[in-house]
Amino acid sequence: MADATDTPSGRDYRDTVFLPETPFPMRGGLPQKEPLILEQWGDLYGTLRAERQKQNAPLYVLHDGPPYANGDIHIGHALNKTLKDFVVRSRFLLGYDVDYVPGWDCHGLPIEWKIEEQFRAKGRRKDEVSKDEFRAACRDYAGKYIDLQRDQFQRLGVVGDFANRYATMDFASEAAIVAEFHKFKNSGQLYRGSKPVMWSPVERTALADAEVEYHDHVSPTIWVKFPVTGASDDHPDDLLSFRSSTPSIVIWTTTPWTIPANRAISYGPDIAYGLYEVTAMEEGLEFEPWARPGDRLIVADKLAEDVFKAAKIAAWTRVYDINPSGLETAHPLAALDSGYGFSVPLLAGDHVTDDAGTGFVHTAPGHGADDFEVWKAHGHHEVPDTVDPDGAYYPTVPLFAGLKVLETEGKKTGKFGPANGAVMEKLIEAGNLLARGRLEHSYPHSWRSKAPIIFRNTPQWFIRMDEPLKSGDTLRETALNAIDATAFHPAGGKNRIRSMVEGRPDWLVSRQRAWGTPLAMFIDKQTGQPLHDDAVDARIVAAVAEHGADVWFTAPDSDFLGAHDPARYEKVQDILDVWFDSGSTHAFTLDPRTAEHGYSGNRPAHWPADLYLEGSDQHRGWFQSSLLEGCGTRGRAPFKAVLTHGFTLDENGEKMSKSRGNTTDPLTIIKESGADILRLWVALVDYSDDQRIGKQILQTTVDAYRKLRNTVRYLLGALAGFDEAERLTDYDQFPPLEKFILHRLWELDAQVRQAYAEYRFQDVVRPVLEFCSGDLSALYFDIRKDALYCDRPDSVRRRAARTVMDEVFARLTAWLAPLTPFTMEEAWTTRFPDAGTNCARVIPETPGQWRNPAEAERWAGVETVLEVVNEALEAARRDKIIGGALDAWPTVTAPAELLAPFDGLDAAEVFRTSGAELVTGGEAVTVAVNLADHPKCARSWRRVPDVGSDPAYPDLSARDADAVRFWDQTH
Template identity: 50%
Template sequence: MSDTTPKRDYRDTVFLPKTDFPMKAGLPQKEPGILERWQSADLYQQVRKARAGREKFILHDGPPYANGDMHIGHALNHVLKDMVVRTQTLLGKDSPYVPGWDCHGLPIEWKVEEKYRKKKLNKDEVPAEEFRAECREYAQHWVDVQREQLKRLGTLADWDNPYLTMQFESEAGIVTELLKFAQSGQIYRGAKPVMWSPVEKTALAEAEVEYEDIVSTQIDVAFEIVESPIKELVGAHAVIWTTTPWTIPVNQALAYGPEVEYGLFGYRPHVQASSESDDLQQGLDAIQNLLGDLTFVAATALAESHLERVAYQLSTRQQTLGNSVRISLEPVLLRPFKGADLAGTICRHPMHHLGGFYAEPRPMLPGDFVTTDSGTGLVHMAPDHGEDDFDLCKAHGINPVFAVQGDGKYREDWLWLGGQGSVINPKFNAPDGPICTDLKEAGALLSASADYPHSYPHSWRSKAKVIFRCTPQWFVPMDKPVAPFDFEVAPLGAIGGAVALATHAGKTATLRETAMKAIAATRFVPEKGRNRISSMVEGRPDWVLSRQRAWGVPITLFVNRKTGEYLCDPQVNARIIEAVRAKGVDAWSDEAAQALLGNEYDVDDYERITDILDVWFDSGCTHAFVLESARWPDLQSPADLYLEGSDQHRGWFQSSLLESCATRGRAPYKAVLTHGFTMDAKGEKMSKSKGNTISPLDTMRDYGADIIRLWALSVDFTEDHRIGPEILKGVADQYRKLRNTFRYLLGALADYDAQAEALPVDQMPELERYMLSLLGDLDATMRKAVDDFDFNTYVRTLVDFCNEDLSAFYFDIRKDSLYCDGAGDLRRRAARTVFDTLFHALVRYAAPVLVFTSEEVWGTRFPDADSVHLLEWPEVPAASADHRRWDDLRALRERVTEAIEPFRREKTIRSGLEAEVSVPASAVPAGFTESDLAELFITGAVTRGDGDVVAVSKSGDAKCGRCWRLLPEVTEDGDLCQRCEDVVTELDASA
């Protein structure tokens, strides 16, 4: 060949990948179109038909609240739920998913009330039905908004037929469950202290309360002892300490610890002053004015700290003393005694001079709950405002007085501070507020300072402080023995159904015992969830069912005005249920009362209860009116899984558990999965005021839904986890690597004909058998991750396989064969067979995660095929390989790559194909030839050396003009190696 003859360009003879699948995703623009195709094709129902008759897996959707846009917590929660449903469907199971919404309750009512407040109108002046209609309209608006937002996430669900707690059928179901409680005697009316929101004017459940750090006023108050078996105590003062001054006007007793060591104390003053005259005298006068000849009773271990508070109070009274005066008080023990010796001791209230309620004696009572952790070792008792107070006083015949009204003010007729409040106002409780001022004038306030930091309950809706307030409420007892029973709805003439109760012989059990047994039988992911809900159920008080609001399911009970017993008549219950099914909650009205009671009862003899149910009871009944409903025949009970945030151990998980245990004797779920909360990138709680929120709507607009999904399934969601702009960029980069893996496979398989090309495993080269073995390991890991709901491992394993085993290893090695071997070459055929196997496996593994991208990938290769989401788990061919041997080989490959890198940086060698490498013979696993090593390391040549070092030199061989390999057989740059010569000859002949 003449030197002047130009070399042939062989690019058109190389089998380069070909695909229309773009490298740039464009998800925000592309995903809505895919979503529209799914909706028009009714993909959800296609999946139902495809899985009909298969083993079921039921994830029951915990209802989000219908009162705002989807936030990042919603997004995470629903991606996880969708992942569960899709992976179970992928495994071949029938896993229908019915979404739902919680539509009753205070948050919605509060928002509707805001409209009235802005217009300076009183919602109580609006007809109840009209107000409830506004609440219903408000909830429906947000259901519709959230539904579209959740659809946009790619969640596959029965969106056209969701359940809403405000659907008439649902409300009838809730009433049915309530009447089961009533009929089995698992509901009672009683006056007990409950969490009460003076702002919202209603009782709250523990699940509706959150704890915030506040600073309160702490006071020491002296109660004069007027009678005692210990004669020396008469005339002394029992001292109590409290951080709720507003409860002193409702005090009725004092409590002591029977085993606590107490003492009668005097005090010894110490005054430090800058001068011996006026300053010193001022200090002494202050002590005399406040304490005089005071002797007091306190726990021995706390007398000193009590006097420190009193001394601090004296030392900081700037209006009396100068800054130079410092007072300390030393306790002087006059007589020690045990708490039990205080039995029979009587005190009088500091405001006894007002007469009436305050003139009554205040007994000292034994309380096992009294400790010496803080205070004085004596606790003042207000049975209206504390569980321990209520129980102790009730045991001694002392009843609540209901002095504090629903708005937090004292009753108008209350002797002290009547009509004043609100009691949660810090100014009302302050050292200069009316309570402390009056106690000071009565000579009973020994110390008062607004400096006590502690945790305090707040309503999670209004964010206002709550109080314990004794009011008549409806309760479910946790510790009342109930015999095992079954309920059913039996036909009753023209009326739709009556609640029938069948009681079976058997050992009785309390609701607490049944619930604890059900918890033990339930699977928890993570396992620590079991301990969390167990401790809550084990120690929880009776369930407060009633709320004093308007928007909710009513407590549909009639109470006999003479006996106080609620009516439990199956015929009446049946009429109530059917009325609610026909008209919703508006069916429970004064106008309908007589018709509901029927001819057997006179409406004048019965009180119609107007309280509504705790909204947690509503959602706790969803297993009954959704999973057991003919409206959703694909569902079944109990559910295989409940999945919500970890806060639901005290919310939906618990209310569902208690409701089901009370009516069915078992949990409504077989397993419970909980996730943590989403924090910002710094690990701080998100809040609008901080400006650190991440909107899933904005993220979908900027990145696409698949990026949110990949993020949600990549984090360890069982713990609190993070999101932020940089984190999302990292997730987007991870997504690009996965996308490029699919792009490469699509390009490599552009004209693949399985019937003509596919090779059986036993005819494949060892590298292909090794890759199929790795795929088998991947498959096992992915299956286990699905079984464990370990989606972090699922995604991480998939990404690592694509990046490390495919892109950085297998694809890199087999590029040469794919591009340059002949079309019928066995090595190339084997590689493409494995590529096809990888494609079918990976697109299925990715489908539950990247729901839009996997559909795009599948449709690119098979444009006329059904959706990728109708496919089932891949069948991976069995292949074996010596993984340890290959691990050693890959480790040596890494050493070779690292040894070549400095030559690349210096541009001495532009490609590994230009390198001749000597590797330690001892590091080469058995069975690999030098030719194999050169192929696997993608180098020009490999030799074995005696040392331990990888040596690199530049090859002196000429480069093939087609495959670019430097080989001894190539005589001149641009000429062809023998392989390429044969391929080109074949291609030219067929042209």
């Protein structure tokens, strides 16, 4: 605006200009401001629920997948909990009463290890610590991190029923988990089976599929000869006597340590096999190969050349076809110890292929699922126990007693022990090692310890997947039907979990650890079956509810058994798989939660949940255990919909690792930039895929935040003093530009509501950002500055602009409240300090009258011309032809159809120039930038013909003179 010295009258008109005024600062200062807003909110969740319940709002339930209670939160936690908060806050915004109870998973190995480390540091081994003391230490550890993570989640802005949070180690929770387990026990779905399971010697427990991941590993490979000792009558007469050389079946394996457990060889009924005689060996070798001319070997024809190449065999003769059916062999170590003197039969198996190896599969029924199944299918029932829980051979294993398969102590913990090497040396000594090598392949490791695992035969408790339930369907069938009835976001999650459930084995639910919920049941020693007695079960559940799960290990059996003779029953000491724990959480969060369940508030039942939301890895974890638990006890899934997100990578798309130094700490982001920056990053990414984060990406997020903040700040300044008396209520009075912005609000309102309803948060923030930077900042605000600053307050144009800006403010602060709640709260309370929290609002209803496609089409055309005009004005500024746009009076020439949108508009107002001429002609838009050859208004700086037309204000335009006269009269 002009200085007083610029005006002929000498008057300073700055006081008469209606410049924006607001205490809302340009810089957010979020790290300092957000904690203050959190204090002001107090029990925000309770406030929101009370408000919605007064309105009889429909209930919406998000069930929290429990994070594990150890350590500070990491970026994965921040992503997950922020997405959940988007759901909670957006459902409140859409008018729902939202039930969200944050929870924690507390049992399991990671905490056990930490506590073991603490005791070792004090010079005490785990077996020197009582189970009571050990479990108490685990409970204290988990409790510490529940409190820590709770505070960190709340600092992130997460709202929920933290006052009644759940934890799997709460007494009431443990009792509910035991009760859920009893349902499986009493329905006949539970059984004890002795078969190979994935076993972690380092953790000394069985693992479920969901606890196993695969990493590249280099294993020794061996080709082993099993001498043929017997054949049925339909084999050639000379098979066992030909040239007095005993033929051998050759197997190939990557686990030499399992050879002592071998009990059979499997073959493929449809594979072509042959008897081959070695005629020559490779020459010039640096070592003496184990094969000799005259050796007779039986292998699959398709793989014979590969086998001979590995054994350094240069030439061979195929003698004739061999049908493996009816053959028997000796164990390859039989010559060294009579303990291996049993016969090794040939068994047909559909799992055998001739894609690799020899076409024969060494079969150790105690160390492989296929091995076990084919052994059982051929009528064999005894499965040898070869390796103990610590990964060492049992004392009864000939030649190898006590040797470690996997090291479980010291610096080599998790490394393979001497067993592989010892077995290979004995095979050489016995003359039955044909060749050996090394292979890099994918090998199973524990998800938690990252140590290799083994398959090991051990008695465990399983839940049947393929036995009919009361409904007549099996648990697998019931679960697959439940998957089909569930909505998945993204949709591809359905196929992923479906394929997993289709192929999964029976659910292994027992673990041989200390810190967890027990399989609280008794086994009849005479029948081997679980005790089914409702009174016993009730006493167990009541005791756990009062004293916690520890009571199962400390109380006398008679306390539970009542009239039953304790001597007849065995108390099961195993604990439940932690996935059973977390899979049961629906039972004590979605079912009624009242004072008798240990909670301070009453909460009605709402089962199943509307949504489960976790990372995509939970298709094999929590989603699946919850699915199976719900289907097994209630006949359906405990959720109506499942939403999954990807993993967070560094800026280069690589997995984050503390050792690599490429992690991003959410607490550091909050401390340096504020929680709203982190939340805005979550809103901007496509969470359904893996996302990236780092300094550069966060800087882009900060830039986007500034655009939002500056838009809101401008609105606050422009709306200073706006009240209902000023509001323009007659839609027909709005100028075309205001009608266009109202149409955009109508359009965005539908998009935002739909996007929130479908959990597409990116489709909320990106269109709103584009609206702020495009329609508002680059078009509307720029065009309307002159009217806002210089029109008299009661003018229709200024009233229309301020009315529309009020509507924009009302919607922006609502639309963005779930995503950047701190900033929108600050903006709302800056303008309405006594109106209550912004978080309690619902999206304002948008009148259908605002829909105006014709006006949208008009302004699309206007902006096509405006873009060319702006480029011309910018060039004129660069060339110093004009100082600013108000010095210009451009002539715009364009075809009639391109100028048609300007009918009824003031082109100079649109171009932000002092004047403009529109000329029809030509084939494209051309602009001649002419100087505005008129006096300069001392107030608005426009160069227009009517400057000086009002004698009372000779240095003002007629519009400005009228505004100043109004000012003088009212001040």
